[in-house]
Amino acid sequence: xxxxxxxxxxxxxxxxxxxxxxxxxxxxxxxxxxxxxxxxxxxxxxxxxxxxxxxxxxxxxxxxxxxxxxxxxxxxxxxxxxxxxxxxxxxxxxxxxxxxxxxxxxxxxxxxxxxxxxxxxxxxxxxxxxxxxxxxxxxxxxxxxxxxxxxxxxxxxxxxxxxxxxxxxxxxxxxxxxxxxxxxxxxxxxxxxxxxxxxxxxxxxxxxxxxxxxxxxxxxxxxxxxxxxxxxxxxxxxxxxxxxxxxxxxxxxxxxxxxxxxxxxxxxxxxxxxxxxxxxxxxxxxxxxxxxxxxxxxxxxxxxxxxxxxxxxxxxxxxxxxxxxxxxxxxxxxxxxxxxxxxxxxxxxxxxxxxxxxxxxxxxxxxxxxxxxxxxxxxxxxxxxxxxxxxxxxxxxxxxxxxxxxxxxxxxxxxxxxxxxxxxxxxxxxxxxxxxxxxxxxxxxxxxxxxxxxxxxxxxxxxxxxxxxxxxxxxxxxxxxxxxxxxxxxxxxxxxx
Ligand SMILES: Cc1cc2nc3c(=O)[nH]c(=O)nc-3n(C[C@H](O)[C@H](O)[C@H](O)COP(=O)(O)OP(=O)(O)OC[C@H]3O[C@@H](n4cnc5c(N)ncnc54)[C@H](O)[C@@H]3O)c2cc1C
Numbered sequence: 129x130x131x132x133x134x135x136x137x138x139x140x141x142x143x144x145x146x147x148x149x150x151x152x153x154x155x156x157x158x159x160x161x162x163x164x165x166x167x168x169x170x171x172x173x174x175x176x177x178x179x180x181x182x183x184x185x186x187x188x189x190x191x192x193x194x195x196x197x198x199x200x201x202x203x204x205x206x207x208x209x210x211x212x213x214x215x216x217x218x219x220x221x222x223x224x225x226x227x228x229x230x231x232x233x234x235x236x237x238x239x240x241x242x243x244x245x246x247x248x249x250x251x252x253x254x255x256x257x258x259x260x261x262x263x264x265x266x267x268x269x270x271x272x273x274x275x276x277x278x279x280x281x282x283x284x285x286x287x288x289x290x291x292x293x294x295x296x297x298x299x300x301x302x303x304x305x306x307x308x309x310x311x312x313x314x315x316x317x318x319x320x321x322x323x324x325x326x327x328x329x330x331x332x333x334x335x336x337x338x339x340x341x342x343x344x345x346x347x348x349x350x351x352x353x354x355x356x357x358x359x360x361x362x363x364x365x366x367x368x369x370x371x372x373x374x375x376x377x378x379x380x381x382x383x384x385x386x387x388x389x390x391x392x393x394x395x396x397x398x399x400x401x402x403x404x405x406x407x408x409x410x411x412x413x414x415x416x417x418x419x420x421x422x423x424x425x426x427x428x429x430x431x432x433x434x435x436x437x438x439x440x441x442x443x444x445x446x447x448x449x450x451x452x453x454x455x456x457x458x459x460x461x462x463x464x465x466x467x468x469x470x471x472x473x474x475x476x477x478x479x480x481x482x483x484x485x486x487x488x489x490x491x492x493x494x495x496x497x498x499x500x501x502x503x504x505x506x507x508x509x510x511x512x513x514x515x516x517x518x519x520x521x522x523x524x525x526x527x528x529x530x531x532x533x534x535x536x537x538x539x540x541x542x543x544x545x546x547x548x549x550x551x552x553x554x555x556x557x558x559x560x561x562x563x564x565x566x567x568x569x570x571x572x573x574x575x576x577x578x579x580x581x582x583x584x585x586x587x588x589x590x591x592x593x594x595x596x597x598x599x600x601x602x603x604x605x606x607x608x609x610x611x612x613x614x615x616x617x618x619x620x621x622x623x624x625x
Pocket of ligand 1: 141142143144145146147164165166167170171172173174186187188189190191192384385386387423424425428454456562565566593594595596600601602603605
């Protein structure tokens with residue numbers, strides 16, 4: 129307890145979206161809140177900067193609106209008026225020598241309409257024929273968690289895995305379907321697949337009913353009745369952290385790397401609590417807290433808990449969560465560099481690239497097409513620009529990321545030219561490296577998370593939140609933040625046992 133204010137002190141370690149959201153959820157509680165961010169800026173994987181004079185997100189750029197958590201925060205901090213809708217979210221798959229439409233009726237790449245799959249050209253004729261066997265095959269036995277590739281492959285064959293499911297999972301987790309957990313990365317489909325003999329039928333049960341014949345071509349993938357499933361902010365999603373920090377009313381410190389966490393040494397009347405060590409060994413600072421929320425990735429969370437008696441099960445489970453590193457290469461071209469009427473004429477918001485095709489870039493977003501307001505903001509220059517974000521690096525491809533920035537930009541530009549026919553070098557580029565970007569929800573992830581939560585629950589006034597647990601998307605991170613805030617408040621209100 130802080131003797132000056134008599135209000136319990138909650139310290140949140142990590143100033144990414146999860147930590148800042150947790151601080152925001154504590155804003156009206158009778159507690160003092162401090163956020164300790166190790167790096168020099170807030171936001172973690174949310175960050176925005178200019179490329180060729182246009183503010184373009186360096187990390188997360190699209191927020192799912194089918195869950196309320198992210199859009200709710202945006203509204204709460206007064207940014208609802210800044211929301212921008214996508215021009216199109218209709219993606220392609222670059223494979224078999226061409227850009228093919230990503231089938232609309234799919235769930236994380238798992239097709240529900242096998243005729244549409246065949247028409248898309250994403251898989252070969254033989255691949256489409258194999259996929260249609262899903263409708264006749266006997267149910268696939270499944271005992272416990274399995275890799276996505278195993279289960280989906282047993283139903284549809286290897287082409288659907290390689291050319292659809294793996295690229296979609298690669299886009300979200302930078303991971304591989306042969307390692308990722310079916311139960312953790314597609315929980316709704318994993319549950320539905322236990323109710324339907326056919327996986328296509330299970331996927332269909334999770335999708336809105338098909339549009340009436342004739343309307344189908346007007347409803348691109350990624351849309352729902354009443355609008356798109358994604359939104360962003362004019363100026364970038366990277367604006368959100370600063371607004372959230374201000375609205376939280378918390379004391380927010382950057383360059384405050386937390387190096388150690390330990391139970392507060394007993395002092396008369398002090399009650400249970402925590403001591404955090406921040407700063408360098410030469411200039412270390414001790415901070416006392418009544419409750420602590422760890423809103424950091426698995427590795428730092430494990431390191432911090434290593435000094436906490438009784439937390440060894442959590443430390444072990446954190447150690448089992450690997451992370452993929454990646455880079456975002458953002459390229460800006462004059463519009464006439466693209467054939468025809470510019471990038472929009474291609475009709476896509478971007479494309480995915482299957483690993484089996486051996487390219488460096490795994491996903492491309494045509495930013496000025498997906499977010500038309502960006503094209504508008506570039507129009508102030510001498511000629512309109514097209515902005516493209518290329519995502520490089522899947523798990524295990526760290527060597528690729530060792531390349532120098534100009535080399536990575538050249539590689540991304542060359543692959544873009546092969547896919548789209550763009551000519552000439554980009555007018556400007558930016559390379560953003562994300563070391564330890566995305567947690568890998570490999571087989572057994574749900575069990576690992578349960579072990580972490582059970583071990584953390586035995587620690588008085590300790591909670592965890594962030595991308596390592598229930599989903600890497602912003603809404604899922606925000607949901608864990610809300611739960612962590614309510615856990616520490618439950619503890620502080622309940623007599624601190
Ligand atoms: C390139 C990229 C694109 C993405 N695109 C999208 C998207 O379009 N939509 C979407 O919903 N999601 C997207 N995601 C995922 C999403 O952005 C992240 O999962 C989410 O932002 C993670 O938030 P977090 O707060 O859990 O963690 P982080 O953002 O990692 O924040 C953790 C913070 O803790 C700090 N920290 C670490 N250790 C310490 C310590 N010891 N002491 C103090 N501070 C510490 C770090 O510096 C960091 O700021 C993307 C992710 C990446 C990498």
